[in-house]
Amino acid sequence: MSSKGFSKELTALAVPLALQSLLNALVGASDALMLGRLTQDAIAAVSLANQISFIMSLFSGSVTGAAGVLIAQYWGKKDHTSAKRFFGMAVRYTTGVALVFFLLAFLIPEKLMGILTPEPELIRIGAGYLRIVSFSYLFSGISQCYLMMMKISGHAKQSVWISAMTVIVDMTVDFFLIYGKCGVPALGANGSAWSTIAVEAAALVWCLIWAGKKKDVRLDGKSLCFFSKANEKDVWKIIPGMLASALSWGMSMTLHSFLMGHMGTDATAAASVTSVAQQLIQCLTAGLSGGAGIMIGKLLGDNQLEKAKEYGKHFWRVSFWCGMINIGLIAVAGPLVYIFYVLEPQAKTYLICMLLFSAAYMFAYAYNTIITCGVFPAGGDSKYDAISVFFATWCFALPLAFLACFVFKWPVIAVYIIMCLDEIVKVPFIIRRYNKYIWLKNLTRDEAGT
Numbered sequence: 001m002s003s004k005g006f007s008k009e010l011t012a013l014a015v016p017l018a019l020q021s022l023l024n025a026l027v028g029a030s031d032a033l034m035l036g037r038l039t040q041d042a043i044a045a046v047s048l049a050n051q052i053s054f055i056m057s058l059f060s061g062s063v064t065g066a067a068g069v070l071i072a073q074y075w076g077k078k079d080h081t082s083a084k085r086f087f088g089m090a091v092r093y094t095t096g097v098a099l100v101f102f103l104l105a106f107l108i109p110e111k112l113m114g115i116l117t118p119e120p121e122l123i124r125i126g127a128g129y130l131r132i133v134s135f136s137y138l139f140s141g142i143s144q145c146y147l148m149m150m151k152i153s154g155h156a157k158q159s160v161w162i163s164a165m166t167v168i169v170d171m172t173v174d175f176f177l178i179y180g181k182c183g184v185p186a187l188g189a190n191g192s193a194w195s196t197i198a199v200e201a202a203a204l205v206w207c208l209i210w211a212g213k214k215k216d217v218r219l220d221g222k223s224l225c226f227f228s229k230a231n232e233k234d235v236w237k238i239i240p241g242m243l244a245s246a247l248s249w250g251m252s253m254t255l256h257s258f259l260m261g262h263m264g265t266d267a268t269a270a271a272s273v274t275s276v277a278q279q280l281i282q283c284l285t286a287g288l289s290g291g292a293g294i295m296i297g298k299l300l301g302d303n304q305l306e307k308a309k310e311y312g313k314h315f316w317r318v319s320f321w322c323g324m325i326n327i328g329l330i331a332v333a334g335p336l337v338y339i340f341y342v343l344e345p346q347a348k349t350y351l352i353c354m355l356l357f358s359a360a361y362m363f364a365y366a367y368n369t370i371i372t373c374g375v376f377p378a379g380g381d382s383k384y385d386a387i388s389v390f391f392a393t394w395c396f397a398l399p400l401a402f403l404a405c406f407v408f409k410w411p412v413i414a415v416y417i418i419m420c421l422d423e424i425v426k427v428p429f430i431i432r433r434y435n436k437y438i439w440l441k442n443l444t445r446d447e448a449g450t
Contacts, residue, residue, distance in 0.1 A: 006295075006310075006311055006314050009295060010288070010291050010295065010314075010318070012156075013151070013156055013290075013291040013294060013295065014287045014288050014290070014291035015287065016151075016156035016157050016159065016160045016287075017151060017156055017159075017286065017287035017288075017290040017291055018283050018284045018286065018287025018288070019160045019163070019283075019287070020147070020156070020159045020160050020162075020163045020287075021282070021283035021284075021286040021287055021290075022280065022283035022284075023160065023163035023164055023166065023167050024163055024166070024283075025276075025279040025280045025282070025283055026167050026280070027166055027167055027170045027199060031046065031170070031174060031192045031195070031196075034171075034174050034175065034178050034179075034192070035178065035188075035189060035192060040265060040269050040342065040343060040344065040347070041121050041122060041125060041265065042125060042188060042189045043269060043272055043273075043341075044122055044261075044265055044268040044269050044272060045113075045121075045122040045123075045124075045125035045126040045129065045189060046125070046126065046129055046189050046192060047257070047268070047272035047275070048113065048116045048117055048122060048126055048257055048261060048268070049109075049112075049113060049116075049126035049127075049129045049130045049133070051116060051253075051254045051257055052101065052104070052105050052112055052130060053101070053105075053133070053136075053137065053140075054250060054253065054254070055101075055250055055251070055254065056097060056098065056101040056137060056141075057140075057250075058243075058246040058247055058249075058250035059097045059101075059243065059246075059247075060093075060094040060097045060098065060140075060141040060144060061144070061242075061246055062239055062242040062243040062245075062246045062247075063090055063093040063094050063097065063239065064090050064094060064144055064145055064148050065238075065242050065246075065377065065382075066235050066236075066238035066239040066242050066382070067086045067087065067089060067090035067093075067145075067148075067235055068090075068148050068152065068293070068294075068297075069238055069293070069297055069377055069378060069380065069382075069443070070083075070086045070234060070235060070238070070443060070444075071083045071086050071087060071148070071149070071152050072152050072293065072294050072297030072298055072301065072378070073297050073298070073300055073301030073442065073443050073444050074086070074301060074444055075152050075153065075298060075301065076297065076298030076299060076300070076301030076302040077301040077302055077444050079444070080216045082231075082444075082445075083152075083216075084216075084217070084219065084223040085223055085226045085228070085231060086231065086235065087145065087149055087217070087219060087223065088219055088223040088224040088225070088226055089226075089231065089232075089235060090145045090148070091142055091145045091219065091224060092224065094141030094142060094144065094145055095138075095141060095142060097141060098137045098138050098140065098141040098142075099138070101134070101137050102134045102135070102137045102138055104134075105130045105131065105133070105134035105137070106130075106131055106134040106135075109126070109127035109128075109130035109131045109134075110123060110127045112127075112130060113126040113127050113130065115258075116254075116257060116258060116261055117258075117261040117262075117268070118261075118262065119261070119265065122261075122265075122268075125188075125189050126189075128189065128190055128193075129189045129190060129192065129193045130193075132190055132193035132194060132197070133192075133193035133196050133197065135197050136193075136196045136197045136199070136200040136201075139197075139200035139201050139203070139204045140200045140203075140204075142204055142207075143200065143203045143204040143207050146204075146207035146208070146210075146211055146217075147159045147162070147207065149211070149217045150207075150210075150217075151290065151294060152294055153214070153216060153217050155210075155214075155217075158210060162203055162206050162207065165202065165203070165206065166199045166202065166203050169195070169198055169199050169202055170195050170196070170198075170199045173191075173194065173195035173198050173199075174191065174192055174195045176191075177190075177191025177192070177194055177195060178191040178192055178195075179191075230445065234443065234445070237380065238377070238380055238382050240382075241377075241381075241382030241383040241385070241386055242377065242382045242385075242386075244383075244386035244390075245373075245382065245383075245385035245386035245389055248386055248389040248390055248393060248394065249385075249389050249393065252389070252393045252394070252397075252398060252419075252422070255398060255419075256271070256419055256420075257271070259401055259402070259405050259415060259419060260412075260416070262405065262406075263405065263412050263415065264412075265347075266343075266344055266346045266347040266350060266412075267347075267350055267412045267416075269341075269343055269344075269347045270343065270347045270348070270350035270351040270354055270412075271350075271354065271416065273337050273341050273343070273351055274337075274351060274354040274355055274358060276337065277330070277333045277334065277337045277355065277358070278358055278361075278362065280329075280333060281326050281329040281330060281333060281362055282326075282362070282365065282369075284322060284325060284326070284329075285322055285326065285365060285366050285369045285370060286369070288315075288318055288319075288322055288366075288369075288370050288374070289369045289370045289373050289374035290374065291374070292311075292315050292318075292370055292371075292374030292375050292378065293373075293374045293375070293377060293378045294378075295311060295378075296308050296311055296312065296374075296375055296378035296379065296439075297378040297379075299311065300378060300379050300440070300441060300442050300443070301442060301443070301444050303442055305440055305442070308378075308379075308440060309437070309440060312375050312434070312439070312440075315370055315371065315374070315375055316371070316434075318370060319366050319367045319370045319371060320366075320367075322366040322370065323362070323363035323364070323365075323366035323367065324363070326359075326362035326363055326365065326366055327359045327362065327363055329362075330355060330358050330359045330362055331359075333355075334352075334355040334356075337351070337355075338351060338352065338355075350412055350413065350416075353413045353416075354413070354416055357413075357416070357417050357420065360424060361420050361423055361424065364423040364424045364426070364427050365423050367427050367430060368385075368388075368423055368426050368427065368430070371430050371434065372384055372385040372388065372426075372430060372433075373385055375434075375439060376433070376434075376438075376439045377439075378439060379438070379439035379440050379441040379442075379443070380439070380441050380443050381433075381438045381439040381441075384433050384438075388426045388429065388430075389422070389426075392421075392422040392423075392425045392426045393422040396421070396422065396425060397418060397419050397420070397421045397422040397425075398419060398422075400418045400419075400421075401415055401418045401419035404418050
């Protein structure tokens with residue numbers, strides 16, 4: 001019966017989260033697809049430029065993730081007042097993060113692009129894109145906080161509708177602005193930037209309208225401005241681990257782009273398209289990971305430690321089957337992206353090899369994401385992921401990849417495989433951490449905010 005209850009609860013939560021993740025990935029995929037039908041330089045430049053918003057999302061995601069751990073536990077405890085206070089804290093922090101990245105992308109886009117690639121044409125296209133898209137940063141962080149509250153409060157389906165709307169808006173605006181249809185001037189890569197602003201603004205407006213009708217999640221001035229040393233202390237126990245993990249992993253992804261960017265436009269374009277395919281496939285894993293964090297977090301907040309322990313065991317099996325499904329999805333997505341994108345012959349050869357290796361990469365990714373990013377942080381164990389990324393990525397995969405690229409001058413595919421080995425080498429070490437049950441903790445206070 002507990003297994004049936006687990007499956008029912010996971011399906012009700014993970015399916016909407018996976019759909020939302022898929023729809024969000026489709027926004028990026030549609031941008032890449034339409035730009036890919038334009039020029040190879042356009043897709044490569046925008047892919048590199050979006051590393052800036054990716055880095056921003058690591059900071060804001062760490063804040064919303066840390067706040068989400070506590071919100072889920074207090075929600076399970078049915079202390080909605082404390083949950084709203086942590087929600088307000090998340091909104092304040094993410095707004096500050098967004099403002100910093102907006103100023104950087106708007107004022108010095110050429111310097112940011114120059115860090116990512118030496119190609120003058122890619123810098124020119126990417127800088128123009130960055131200066132425009134930077135305005136979307138001011139909306140995206142806040143809307144992510146509201147989407148987090150939707151999932152925790154049992155309104156995950158609402159987030160799916162919002163994401164569906166963003167896909168429609170993005171594809172429609174992209175079509176008119178990138179190619180210049182019905183008298184609208186063709187803006188190329190800059191058209192994609194304007195569509196991103198429209199998408200993020202529309203998503204935030206929808207979130208605010210929805211939250212205004214829900215008393216338990218409506219963010220009033222009192223909750224937004226509430227300050228408590230105890231609450232700050234609780235959330236900052238979690239943020240450093242999540243931020244260290246996110247930055248370590250995220251900066252490694254940026255260095256992946258850096259390595260490919262210094263191996264030529266063909267390598268950059270192929271890696272960009274492979275990344276799009278991976279992002280689409282990762283949606284199921286992201287949904288299951290999010291579901292794991294919320295389900296276990298609520299049980300821990302309600303002091304149901306044995307049931308949370310049982311759910312943790314179930315997620316081991318879920319991770320295995322998710323990895324197998326990821327392999328199957330690679331087999332389906334690979335031919336599709338190969339057909340749709342306009343690439344040079346050499347870039348297409350690179351693409352095939354990268355997609356083949358992605359099968360093993362995506363299997364390992366399922367374990368690392370569901371267990372270390374879902375189960376462990378639910379009880380406050382946010383440090384392990386940072387530790388595993390440090391050793392597997394920064395002490396192993398990246399040093400070898402840099403040597404292969406700049407010293408040994410190995411082929412593009414050899415460098416790509418080496419720099420992606422980090423996800424695979426992390427898997428055997430997860431079980432030891434799990435069996436310590438550091439993650440099996442109730443983090444709530446009897447009187448939060450005091």
